[in-house]
Structures are given as C-alpha cells and as structure tokens.
Amino acid sequence: MEGILSYIGDAKTVGIAGHINPDGDCVGSCLAVYNYLCQQRGDLDVHVFLNPIPTIFSFLTNAASIEQADEEDTNRSFDLFIVLDCGDTSRLGPASTYFRNAKHTICVDHHLGKHEFAEQNFVDSDASSTCELVFDLMDKNLITKEVAECIYTGMVTDTGVFQYSCTHSSTMRSAGFLMDLGIDYPRIVERVFFEKTFNQNRVLGQALLNARQYLDGSCIASVITQKEMAQYDVLPKHMEGIVSQLRATRGVEVAIFLYQVETGGYKVSLRSSDLVNVAEIATAYGGGGHAKAAGCGIMGDPWAAIDTIVKKVKLQLKETNKD
Structure with a gap:
C-alpha cells in the first residue's frame, strides 16, 4: 500500500472529515491524518x-x-478531500458538500457500507479499525508521538482494548510499534474507557435503573431522555460507554441503548457479544457499523423502536439456533 503522502499530488488545500456522531476511531483517524499532513507538508x-x-x-x-x-457554505472547495471511518457520504453530515465540491477524493474505512464513492478507496472490513488502515498508509519513519497517540486511541476504541474478535496479530504488532514511540498508552486507555465525571456516573446509574430485559435475558435495553440528561447536567456526547456497560451484563447477547438528541429523535447504539449481526439491524434504519457494534438514528417512541429491534434480534437468534 502506497503512503498517503503520495496521493497528495499538487494539492494545496486538503479537507478531512469522518462520520457524524464521531467515536474514537473516527476522531483518532481524522486527527492522525491532520497532524501527519501538517507535520510533513507545512505548505x-x-x-x-x-x-x-x-x-x-x-x-x-x-x-x-x-x-x-457549514452546510450553507455550498461554494467551499478543496483540492483534496479525505473521508475517514465513513462508508457512505450521507453519514458525513454537512461535510458532504465539501466532499462533492472537491477536485479529488480519498476514502479510508473498515465499515461495511456503500464504498467506492471516492476516487481512491482504501477499504478493508477485516481491519480492526480505520486507524490501523491509516497506520498502514503512513511512512513509519515519519510517525511522531502525537500522531501515534491518535492512531492508538482509535485502535483501542474499536477493539475494546484488544478484546474484540476484530483484533488480529497485525493489530498487536502495529500497537507495539506505536507504544515504542513513547506514547502514554495506560493513560490513553484510562481516559477513553474508565475516567468519568461524577455526573456521568450518575446518568450511567440512571440508564441501568431504566434498563429492561428481553428474550429471557439475552437482550437488554435502556433509554435516556433529554430531561434526564438535564437532571444530571450532562450532554449527549457524555453517553459514551453506557451501551458497553449494558452489554457486560451476564447472559446478554445484544445491548440496545437509546439517548435523545437535541432534535427530539434518538441515537441508537447496538452491541453484540457474538451471535447477532447488529450492523444488519442498524442498516435497516439508515445506520451502519460492524457486526458487533453499530448505530443509527430513529424518531418517535423509543421503547416502541426497541420492541421492533428486539424482534429483529430474535429472528437472528432463531436463524443461529437452526444452524
């Protein structure tokens, strides 16, 4: 795989974007490429x-x-626009306008989705994370500690600190290389997975209190509303990690967590332990992701939406039991 610098060509302006509701892999890959280009190509x-x-x-x-x-800035254009951790231009949000206006485009991603929408597409659904693909596209001699921290953050986010089945031996070798650059990897894991404010812990407790079990305990779901967020003085961006805590419940195959956003709709986070492909469920609602971690958005009654999602989970479990 050629280095990402070789695809810059004579570009003078570069835009970078990832999917809406960015997670660690999205943020990490975008900032890794941003820092790498700023450091190596000051022009x-x-x-x-x-x-x-x-x-x-x-x-x-x-x-x-x-x-x-700015979705109203329809005339803005870049010589090159790089899309990271996003399998569909509809998931770019307002940045999709910049992508359409760009002279040249690149996509780097590991999701199952509508790819081949850019001129150059580096897509591998078997990769642990987009950050691992970004690592492969960089000259290893030019990766600084700052870039390494961004890449490592994305890798640990999408692998659950190397617990998930998407973790390969190549993932561990790449992580080892980044660790050798002197990154504070214990601190990264602490900040991303464990460190929370007092109010974040309180709203986690509320989510656990709101939780309901389905399918004899193999499925669990919870909802947090805007009113509850206001009660605990937290925002939608503070909901990170709640769905994983639900999935950690003994006997749970699928965890479903909905939290209300400013528009009145709900962001849906889905996690699977092994048997259910939650990306297939999320895609039915216009979302996407991976077999074991996916998301989408819905409008309307959240518990009614959960009932429908549970039915889809039940169908997949039945098919699995047949096999």
Whole structure:
C-alpha cells in the first residue's frame, strides 16, 4: 500500500472529515491524518471537520483545531478531500458538500457500507479499525508521538482494548510499534474507557435503573431522555460507554441503548457479544457499523423502536439456533 503522502499530488488545500456522531476511531483517524499532513507538508492548508467530539478525546493533539462544517457554505472547495471511518457520504453530515465540491477524493474505512464513492478507496472490513488502515498508509519513519497517540486511541476504541474478535496479530504488532514511540498508552486507555465525571456516573446509574430485559435475558435495553440528561447536567456526547456497560451484563447477547438528541429523535447504539449481526439491524434504519457494534438514528417512541429491534434480534437468534 502506497503512503498517503503520495496521493497528495499538487494539492494545496486538503479537507478531512469522518462520520457524524464521531467515536474514537473516527476522531483518532481524522486527527492522525491532520497532524501527519501538517507535520510533513507545512505548505498545505489542511482543515479537519467533525461534529462536536466526546470530551474524552479532547486530549489528542490539535483536537481544538477541529471545525464544524457549514452546510450553507455550498461554494467551499478543496483540492483534496479525505473521508475517514465513513462508508457512505450521507453519514458525513454537512461535510458532504465539501466532499462533492472537491477536485479529488480519498476514502479510508473498515465499515461495511456503500464504498467506492471516492476516487481512491482504501477499504478493508477485516481491519480492526480505520486507524490501523491509516497506520498502514503512513511512512513509519515519519510517525511522531502525537500522531501515534491518535492512531492508538482509535485502535483501542474499536477493539475494546484488544478484546474484540476484530483484533488480529497485525493489530498487536502495529500497537507495539506505536507504544515504542513513547506514547502514554495506560493513560490513553484510562481516559477513553474508565475516567468519568461524577455526573456521568450518575446518568450511567440512571440508564441501568431504566434498563429492561428481553428474550429471557439475552437482550437488554435502556433509554435516556433529554430531561434526564438535564437532571444530571450532562450532554449527549457524555453517553459514551453506557451501551458497553449494558452489554457486560451476564447472559446478554445484544445491548440496545437509546439517548435523545437535541432534535427530539434518538441515537441508537447496538452491541453484540457474538451471535447477532447488529450492523444488519442498524442498516435497516439508515445506520451502519460492524457486526458487533453499530448505530443509527430513529424518531418517535423509543421503547416502541426497541420492541421492533428486539424482534429483529430474535429472528437472528432463531436463524443461529437452526444452524
């Protein structure tokens, strides 16, 4: 695989963006590429666009440089636009306009989705994370500690600190290389997975209190509303990690967590232990993701939506039992 610098060509302006509701792999890959290009090509005018990121990723170098795309700025254009961790232009949000206006485009992703929408597509659904693919596209001699921290953050996020089945021996070798660059990897894991404010812990407790079991305990679901967020003085971006805590319940195959966003709709997070492909379920609602971690958005009654999702889970479990 050629290095990412070889695809810059004579570009003077570069835009970078990832999917809406960015997670660690999205933020990590976008900032890794942003920092890498800024460090190696000081002549470039580079901009990175993401929706507001979870505060747990604010420690990454140049997180403060992330901009909000303006959907009304329809004339803005870049010589090159790089899409990371996103399998469909509809998931880019307002940044999709910049992508369409760009002279040249690149996509780097590991999701199952509608790929081949860019001129150059680096897609591998077997990869642990987009950050691992980004690592493969970089000259290893040019990766700095700052870039390494971004890549490592994305890798540990999408592998559950190397617990999930998407973790391969190549993933561990790449992580080892990054560790050798002197990154504070215990601190990264602490900040991303364990460190929470008092109010975040309180709203986690509320989510657990709201939880309901389905399918003889093999499925669990919970909902947090805007009213409850206001009660605990937290925001939608602070909901990170709740669905994983639900999935950790003994006997649970699928965890479903919905939290209300500012529009009144709900963000749906799905996690599977092994038997159910939650990406297939999320895709039915216009979302996407991986077999064991996916998401989408819905409008309407959240518990009614959960009932429908549970039916889809039940169908998959029946098919699995047949086999």
